[in-house]
Amino acid sequence: MVLRGRDGALRDLSSIHGTYRAVQETDRAIRLAAAALQPLSPGSVRWLLDRPVSNSGRLAARLRELGPALGLPWTVEVVRNPDHELSETLEVVVSADSAILDRTRAWLNLAALALLGEPPPWLLELGGSGLDVEGG
Template identity: 55%
Template structure:
């Protein structure tokens, strides 16, 4: 957590952040380039760099919003499906949820965190709990099997893959786990499976996707949950 998060994402900052998301989405919908549009909106609302990152993650063009909605599956349609899981994307969000980190309810209904995995990942106290939370919900949804993908260039991806395999074997979950160079490419090209991710670039290319992080977080709110609603201006 950033030392200034309470100020940057507290109740007093939320109205400006929501308006910034609405403004940025309006610009995206009219073809403005991401970098220039985000600078324009960020300067207008006097946002910090971390707030600009949040607004950028929460905003999307009307066209993308409609497309994501069309291809998104609902919980009651998940039974017997095979799923492909964007591993770091899901687990880091669930770790933030369990530890009380900042979470963003975005325009497309996804819940995204403020973390970033750039070449390095370290398991935290909440990692096993995040895996178990995901597994419990996947079982409740009645999925047939899950294939987890991790980024092989990220440090400790091998250790996380091994932990996922150990827990799957221990609990008899129908999971396979693979570390690949670029999971995004595999996920975007996946067919005949349901993709589990909140990565905008991935879900914009997915034939079918499921919003598992939001499904869990919005239904299992905890006292320490810190969810900033940027969906509704």
């Protein structure tokens, strides 16, 4: 299930426990992100992954492997506190963390862009006047 918050950011519950594990959807998500970024012609893309999160090194390796093949030779760093770096940067940030979004200068709702062509089977809208559930 994907949740759309009142701020419009899309979130899922898969990483709520502070761990990461590769799932079948990992490569698909990376490919969807790349496809959404390509038309924007970003000057550079820098991924910051949270070092304390289990298996973040494996995700970093997969991103480094797929980036050039997808036409986006992005950089990937595994850092101790990406939240701090994202909150302090003057660059456009991609995150669904509301604490980061509240402090950043500009952000891109990449998940929403990536899922335009392939909406999730379940989308729970938390914004507006009430709860709306799409899917089946």
